[in-house]
Every structure is written in structure tokens, then in C-alpha cells.
Amino acid sequence: MPAAIRDVMPAFELFQPTSVADTLGLLERHGADAWVMGGGLDTFDWLKDRLRKPKVVVDLSAVAELRGIKDAGGGIEIGAMTTLTEVATNALVKERFGLLAEATGLVASPQIRNQGTMGGNVAQDARCWYYRAGWPCYRAGGNICYADTPTAVNREHAIFDADRCVAVNPSDTAPALIALDAQMVVRRGASELVVPAQDFFVGPGVDITRLTLLRPGDLLTAVRIPGTWAGKQFYFEKVRDRQVWDFALVNVASAINASGNAISEARLVVNGVSARPYRLEAVEAFVRGKARDEQTAEQAGALAVRGALPLRHNAYKVPLMKALVKRAIRGAGAWTS
């Protein structure tokens, strides 16, 4: 078979449309040949590894209407091309949805946040090191999962909902957005889909080759966060080996509406444990009406990890997730808005 080389971006035709309409036109015209590029950080990895060789790259950086953060009736709307730094430092975001500011500020590195986008962070591909090295696995269209063999090194992989593929969603902002009950605005040809963030992400059972419902030709244009959770109590924590660059081993996002010491409502999402950000609806139901204390937190943690099925090298994610969920409920010593 021909040799492979993992260096030098292959040539492509580049388009830099200035409107969503032109972008959609280009995507329609080029179909599966087109690659949509936001900040480019995930894109360049695929291209420089020469594992993806799109004929056409549609660069969204000149589409002004995809940028910016707007006040939207107590909530906000964030354009898909808004940089992560803008999200993390925006006064409105910090005031209403500190959870998202916090999560966004922990993504990768400052320069990556200066360029990486809101849309790119939620739509990024899996970081399973077998998949990213170009192995012909399920996710790449093959018929094996190399990360789930007796010799596989799968420290960073899934403990929930694995279905053939054991890759996890690497996003830090995704769990925060789901906790805030955000909606994703997607243009698909002439129609606009507004999808709850939770449903934007898909597991391998639905589509083993993608982490989101975005199909070729689709364009994520904005993220809308309703006012429902503005100014509530939030907790975000990300555990990783190095405090820069590394993707989360596990992260947690919680939004809690409390009256006095009682939790009236909570939303709780963990990422790094399955192919979709893992919403803990059973835990949310369990804590509703309970006192926000150590005991509730402890029980919430235990409940959260029920049904976990670790692989050979990632059993630690069970106690780690348990601890993070506990802290997300307890909130003690935690940052709150």
C-alpha cells in the first residue's frame, strides 16, 4: 500500500464568504467536497496529518454575522464564530452565565482561545489517539475499535454508553451549555433548526462517525442561552494532567437554582466520560428539593456513576466523576456567580 506522511497540509481551494447566505451556497455547491473551517484548530490537525483532503475549504472568518454576543431578552446569543476569549471575558456572559465563562477560560491555551470559536469548540471531533492517528476504526468507517482491545491504552476513553466506539467528547464548553439549557442554531439549506444543546450531540449508536448532528452542508450559526439560568449558582471543574493544552480527563458543569439551602432545580452535565456530554438527569431529579449539603452531594456522586463500565485503564474516571459531581452539588469552596 502507498506510504503515509503526517506532515504538510494538502492543497485545497479556499473560499472566504462574507455572509451566511453565500456560505450556504458554497456548501450546497460543493457538497461532500467542502470542509467548513471556523478557528481552524481542529481542522489543521486533520489536514496536516493528511487524513482529510477536502477539495474545498470554506473559511468562516469573514462572515461578520457569525460573530459577537448579543443580549437576547435576559439570555444571550453567541455567534458561532465568536472567539473563546471573547466568550470568556465578555461582561454579559460573566454576569449572567459565569459557568460558561469559566468553562471557556479553561479551554486549551490563551492563543487557542484567541482563535478557537464557540462553534468550533462544541463541534470539534473526538481526540481518541487511535482515531486521530488515522487508524481505520469504526469512527473512521472501519469495523474495529482499537481503543477497546486487551492491549489498548484507553486511559482517556469512555465509561458510559460506549457502542463499538469508546471515544469521548472532548469539549469543555459543551457541558456548560447543556447545563444552561442552551439551544444550537443550525442552518440546513433553506431551513433553520433550533436544537437543544443536549440533542445537538450524538452518540455512536446514532452516528458513529460524528459527535454532533451536523451533516455535510450544515452550518452551526449561533448558540442561544435562555435567561432561565441567568445568575444562578454554578460550578465548573476540569481535571487534566497539565494545566494548559490538555483536554479534560473529566469535567463537570452544574447550574443550581436554590431557595435558601434547598435545591429547587439543578442541571448537571459531565464530559470526558462518553461520546456525548453526559447529562445526569437522575441526579438532577434526586437532588430536587434536597438540602444542599455534604450528604446530598455524596449521594449525588454515588448515583451519578451508576452503570459506569470502565475499560482497562480508565476505572479512575468513576471515583473522579463521583468526586466532581459531589463538588458540583456541594459547591463548597467552589466558584459561584
Next chain:
Amino acid sequence: MADYKLIGKNYVTPDLVAKVTGKARYAEDYRAEGMLFVKLLLSPRPHARVTRIDASAALSMPGVHAILTADDMPAPPPPPAPPPAPAPAAPRPQGEAGAPGAAAGAAAPAAAAAAAAPAAAQPPAPPRPRVPAEVALTKEPVYEGEPILAVAADSEDIAAAAIERIVVEYEPLPFVIDPLDSLRPGGPDGRLEGNVFVGANVETLKWTAADIARIEAGTFPADAAASETLVFGDVEKGFAEADLVIERDHYQQTTSHQPLESRTAMAYWQNGKCYLHGSTQSVARTVAAAAGWIGIKPEELVLISEYTGGGFGSKIPGAQSMAIPALLSRKLNGRPVMMRISREEETYIGRTRPGYQGWLKMGFKKDGRLTAIDMFIVEAAGPYRRQGDHATSANNTSLMYQVPNMRFRGVSVATNTPPGTSQRAPGGLQASVMVEPMVDEAARKLGLDRIAIRKINSPEGQAQFGLAPVNAPPGRPRNKVTSCFVKECLDKGAELFNWAERSKRSGQRRGNKVTGVAVATGSYTAGSIGVDGLSVLKPDGKLYIHQGIGNLGTHSVIDTARVIAEQVDMPWEKCVVVWGNTGNHVAWSSVQAGSQTTYAHSRANYAAGQALKRNLQELAALELGGAPDDYDVGGERVFRRGNPGRAIPFAKAAELAIKRGGKFDGHEVPKELNGMTKASAAALAGLGLMGVARDNLPRDGSTYSFQAAFIEVEVDVETGVYRIVDYLAVVDVGTVMHPNSLGGQIHGGGIQGFGHVRSQNLVYDRHYGAGLSNRMYNNKPPTLLDVPVEQPMRWAAVELPDPTNPIGAKGIGEPAIGAGGGALICALADAVGDGILRRTPVHPEQILMSLAAGKPAYETLTAFI
């Protein structure tokens, strides 16, 4: 201490403005008209034989100019003669004996060390297979990523596309990722010649089924067969005398050096000479090796490496791959060829520190005095040669802990992973990380202070150390150090760190955070001898100091040049340091590794400075009358003592020296100079007044530097995440030559030690033999947020001169990494308990799972996961 004008003072090194304005040129910064670009085809298999290469489609592509394969490689020089077996126990001057391709006969200290180890009386053994030398391109790749062929094209675009049109067929061969797999009966061999490196050879060693059963039960088989054994005293007797015996299995990972500048190289030919821009730690010590890889004579090669973007041992002899652009350029009539090495390629071909699987047993008296140490280490050596970190760990331990009885057993297993080489304190780092936590455990079990248990076992003065082969004749003198002030480091650190109070915080819990406080020590070789100093005082009134070592940013290339200036009272502004280009005629130098440089080159440059001064004195006597000793130098003049008006300015002296010729202007030089220096002196002869000399100063023993490091960490016991709160290092490096630079070395080394303990790793899928961590975000070098940032890290020096160096200086770089790594793992153990962290890197889960289980949760016997 002498009252120096330059030595010991902070100053701005002359390279710094070039660096900070982007003008400093590294190998990839050179351009030449018509330059072509190279891309490499790397082996996708960990071990295979190339059976067919079809490059026809690539060669027919427009813009593709040439393809280079293993068939184009010059015949490698014959492997060196095997050393007396088993391997000598004397300390391995890092990077000297071990450097692949290091010029034969160049390793003076290594040769001295080998000579000090009497040849063992061995019955004649049957001839054993030698290890084929590593060549830039191969037909039998022995690790995934080993280069098979190279394409030169008009652009990287075309070269990369051409690679994808080449078909290479491979016959798969057995391979080894985890060394212990290779030691199983019937287990794979990493090389066709065998599975274990012994000296310069490969042998076959398999453990018994019973040994393997113990591994499978989770215990290191400490009585398994070793391919090398070194002893001092009687280890059984020592353990019998002990009041406390501790033994632990242990694993340390293999790490990649990851210099930020990859080993990119550019080459072209002009007038029969090859001009090669590469990245090496010492042009003087690389030029012969590189010429050999290209298949030319050293004098046919001009090697340029003025700025080197990090080496850490991985660029000691440059890199075999430097031959690729040189050979492609020759094929293309000398046309310039640039080979940019990508980060992934650097991870493959850029060298590693060997990992350990092992076992350590230590016996102590009630007062903390060590009675015996028994150490067994299996080293993951990579595919090409015995690395020997494991034996160095034993040697270093025998110095740091003056134990009366010690045994080392080791096996150096051939693994089909990127080649090993020296990485900052090879064996020294691993020794600290392995030994220091067990010393702490003993202190806690015996109720002793952790500084006290170190001091009772620490070396001092001209302390002896070292082990010998089991069959060495009795009465063999041990090695000894030229100076040692580690106890002073511990005392000074205890005071500055307020150890008495701080150590009370050990194990204190606040909420989910637990504090760990610790101290650890590190030591390493700190100086070789026998290199040369070369300087020319020119009629422009400037002093030109020619150094063969490169500019790694340790500043030693500049700092040691100041020793010449100091001898003749030359204003520093009038000194020009010449380095990094063999075309500029450099002196024979150290490899600039193993902390040799400061010591070796301050000696050599002291000798050269004295020669320069003597030449000035003799010249003045001839010109102005009287005897040479009637004259002194100062104020850029040589003048008559007591009559300073009777003087010759330096610029004038340079002119007069040229007129007189002979020894004054370098037409006659000392016979004992190394060959390269003679050639350089000949090229510079007639340009001014020369000061050139070989370091023939006496030395009895080996020179080592020492460090004690103090640390406080905070461990989140709910998640296993930890952070370093405070750090202090105190060094014994003799006279401090350049405080700012020393501080950088101390903390840079310390942080690299942190990286070893907390994050750096190479990971493989053992079934496929494939590397999974070829990217930095997977192999994880330490970042700025993995070090203390609220509070500056601190350092101090005990500043006690070494008696064997004329200015009292010793080497700097290596002890820092072991002390830093050792301190961090000791502090983690202080926070979470003894015997838990027996595997590096210490990821959060190791702490979390072990605390949850109440016992170590991560086994120590599997490598590369």
C-alpha cells in the same frame, strides 16, 4: 575566594540581543538559492525488513528531484571493539563513552575511566553478535518511525505528495515494546541478533517460567537472571545487620527529549566541501561523526550550528539524519537541500530516556545509617545499544548514600521504540526518583528527621563511591570525588526553607487539600578534562576566543570564555566569542553534556589564558628588555612591574607577535594540543598573538556536583490533582561563574524533573507496536502552569570552590533534575503515604485510586502505558 572582575558577576551574554530580536539563526533559518525540500518516509512498523520499494510514480512527478534510500548510505564504520566485559563500573561520563558515533579516541575521560577499571580476568568467550550501527536510512527498521527513504522536491507540498505515491513492502519481524515481554521464555527479541545488550553486543536472555509467574502475580522477580552485576561489600551481610529493611517494586517511564527545535538540517556542497547547517550540542565533537555518516573526511565538512534550540542530551553528536540532506545535495550536484523535521518525526527520531522496571531493597540501622542497598533494574534501551542509565543509577546512589554494601543487577533490553540516549542526568534523575522516597519511608518508620537521615549517609570531602564487576580482583581502588558539599546544601536549605517549622505541615489537611513537604538530593558528574582553549589577540585590540561547544543557552559557551579574559584583564566589551561553525576554526571541546562544560572549559581556558599571558610577558621581555616575569598585564597592556609606563598596548603586542611569528602568533603550538585545535591554530596563525593550551592540569578523582531541593505541595485528595506551592534549591557547584545563568539551570532542571514525575510519558499499543503519544499534547512536557507561579522559585549556592579547578567551578546542569523530580515525588508521598507512588508519571488517578483502595492501585511492572 579570588577577587574576580568577570567571574561570578551577572552580565548580558552577547548572543541575547540576536535571540530577542529574532536574528539568531537556527538550522531552519538558513536559505539558499535554489533550495529544495525533503520529506521522509517513515517505517509504519516497529520491526520489519523492507522487501520492496517502488518509487517510480513518485520519481515521475514533476518537481521531484531525487530519492535517497538505505542503498545510498555510506558503509558504516566498523563497530568499536568490545570493551572488557562486563561493562566497567566506573562512572560513565555522560555522553562521552555512550555517544553513538562519537569520534573514536575522543573520549578522554571515558578512556580514563575505562582504564581505571581493571580488565576482568575472563575466559575467552565465543564471539557474540555486534549491534549494527544506526544509519540515517534503513532497510531493517527497528522502531516505528525509523526513516526508510527521503524525497527531495521543489516544495514540501510535492515531496509530501510524492511520499504518498511510494509503495514500500515490509516483511514483519518480531518486536518488543514492554521489556518484560522479551524476557519471557519464547518472548520476542527486539533485534534479529538477540534481545539484551551486553557491552557493545547483543545476547539472548530469557527468564524462567517461575520468574514470569511472579511477574504475572504482580511482583518483580528480584532473583531473576541479570546480564550485568556490580557489587561493593557484602549485601547479604549488610541486610543481616539492618534494623529495618524496605523493598519496593518500581517503574519509571520512557520519556522523549523534545527539544523545541527539532533536528532540522540543511546542506549544500561548494568547492568539494559539504556545508551542513544542523543542530548539535558541540560542533567540535559532531563534525567527525557527521562526516562519517555522510562518508567523507572531517576536513571535507563545514558544520554550522550557532544556535541550538535545546538538546538535553539528544543532540550530543548531532543526529544521523543530518546526513540525509547532505547526501541528497551531493546527488543533485550540490544544490541546497532543506530537511525540516516535523514534531512527530522529532518524537520518533529524536531520542529517549530509557524507562525502568525494577526493584529496590534498602537496609537501615535504627539511627538511619544505611547497611545495604540491593538494586535490580531492567532498562528499556531502545533498539540500538545498551544505554546504561540503570548502572549509572547504581553508581550515583553509591555516591549519594555512602552505603558499605551494595549490589546492582541489570538487564538492558532491546525495545522497538525510539532510540535511547543520554537525557539530562541519565540515570541520575531516575536514581533520585527511585531512592529518595524510600529513604523518607525509612525516616518515618525510624522516627528520624528526613534531613538527618540524609546527612548521616551523605558523602563529604573526597568521598569514595562506585561498584565493581563481581569478578574484579580485590583491592581495586574505588572512585572518589574531587569535592562534595551536599551536607552544606542540606543545612543551608534547611535554614532558608525553615525546614524545622515547614516540615510540621506534613500531612496537614484543610478541607480536601493535604500538604506535603519534602527534601531530596541529586548529584551527577560535573566535569571532564583534557580539552583545549584557543584565543587570539588581534591588532584591532580585541580578544577572539574560539569555542567548539555550541550555544544551547546554558551560556557556558560564553561564561567559560570569560576565564581567558579574566587571566589577561581584558575588558569584556573587547572580547569576541567565536563558536558554532567549524569553518571559523574552533578548539577541541567537550560534547557539552553531562555538566562537563563549565568545569572542562574553565580549566582549558584558564590554561589558554595563562599561555596568552605568558606570550605577552615573553614578547614584552624581548621588546622592552628584562625577563618575562618582570612583566604583568592589565589595562589592555603588558607592562613592567613597578614601571607601568614601560608597556606595550595589546593591539600593538598583536602586531609585534605577527612580526615575530613562531609561538607568538600561533605558527608554533604546544605538541600536546588535540588535533582539531592544532588545525584551527594553524588556520588562525599569523592573525595576532595566540594563547592556546590543552588542559593538562592535574585531577585526582571524578568531579561531581550536588543539589538539595526543598518543596511544598498541595494534594487534592478528592481528585488526585496536585500543585507545587513552594520550591527552593541549594547547590554545590563550586565557584559560581554567572548567577543569572546558574539560576536558570537550577530551576530549568528542577522543572524538567517535575515534568518527569507528573506528566511526561511515551505510550504504545503493545499489540501493534505503535506509538500513541507522538504529539506534545499527548506526551506532555511541563507547562508554565505546572510550576509554582504565585511565589517565585528560589535558589542558593554554597559557593565552596572545587580544589581541582583553577577557579573552583564545577558543572551545573544535571543534579538539578534529580533533586527536583525526587523532591516532588517525596512530597507527594509525604502527603498521601509511603509505598503508594511507585510508578511515574504520577497522574491524578494514581493518587485517587490508591487512596480509595487504601493500597497502591497502579502496578509497577507494565511499561509504556
Next chain:
Amino acid sequence: MPEGPITSVPGGQPGVSRRNFIKGVIAAGATVSASAYLFRANIAGQDSSLPGSVERLITLNVNGQERRVDVLKHETLAMTLRYKLGLTGTKLGCDRAECGACTVLVDDVPHYSCSVLTHTVRGRKIVSIEGLAAPDGTLHPVQQAVVDGQGFQCAFCMPGFVMTAVGYLKTNPNPTRAEMAHGLSGNLCRCADYNKILDVMMNAAEGMRRA
């Protein structure tokens, strides 16, 4: 790597056609700089009537100068600076946004130039390490602080660190040491001279405030 057609992943496309390479070689003479060697292939043809289509010959504002340069569609800013404009002070350490050595300022904001398509920064203000010092050679306060403190070792990371510091200090002129560390944290130093780098950058912040 396992056996199998590893190149046949979804999205994989056949390589560049021979016809286009021939075209590329002919086009090579049109490059604007004598040092423009890296990319000689003009690959796909283009229909400039389409919305969003891109011209190869563009004007870049680099270090205060307008530079006309022929840029391939897939060319990164690091490659343009290093191989087309002769600005080799910007270093390539990883080419993958994981080391920071290639950091430059785009409209005052630090970016990894290895991971920026040059065509996305047309009309924006690019500053590389060569653009910091004054024309008379007076160093920028951040550069001066590095020199005064003998900062960095091998210095391959230094241009990137300096550019990040200059960019960061524009957003936070009076940082604490920890804030400075966070600001610079997207730059890797393999000599691990982080402590001294933080020392000199804190001095740099002070120098900037005085300046």
C-alpha cells in the same frame, strides 16, 4: 499502525493531479520573493466569479509595512513569514498549536501563526518579533527586560514568548505573577526556564508601565 487501508478514511481525497503540478511548476516564477521556495505548486484552478473566492496575490501588513506576496490557499502565516518574507525570527516548534514558538500578534492579539491561514489575515496588522524594536534598534521594553534579566536559555521559544507577553500586557498592564503566568501559559519552554521568564516578564510589565 495496523495493517489496512489507512488512507481510506471518510473524507480522504485522492492526491493532487499531475496536470496541476505541471501548472504549478510553471507558476513558480511568479513568486514575489527570492526566498519563496517552500510552496511551488499551484494546485486547483479557481472560478473567481464565485462569492468568497480568493486571489493568491495579496497585500499583508507586516511589522508596519505593506507587503505584496503570492500566497497559496493552504499556506499558514508561519510559512509565509518564514519562507516568503524572510522573517525567520518566528519559529516553528511543533506546527500544531501545542508549543507557542510561532506566536505573532494579529491586531495586537497573540496567535499561533502555524495555525492561521495567511489568507485569513489580509488587511490585518501582523507583528512578528522583527517588528518590535524601534527602527534605530531601541529594544521594546519587553525585549529589554529579557536582556536585562538574562532571560531564556536556548531561546527557540523566546520570540513566541515575547510576542505573547507584548499582546498580553496590552490587555492587562499590571498583572500579578500568577496572572502573568496564565497569560504566558500558551508557550512552552523546553529548557523549562519558566521561573526566570516570569521574573523578566514581571520586570517587563513594570518597564511598559514606566515607558
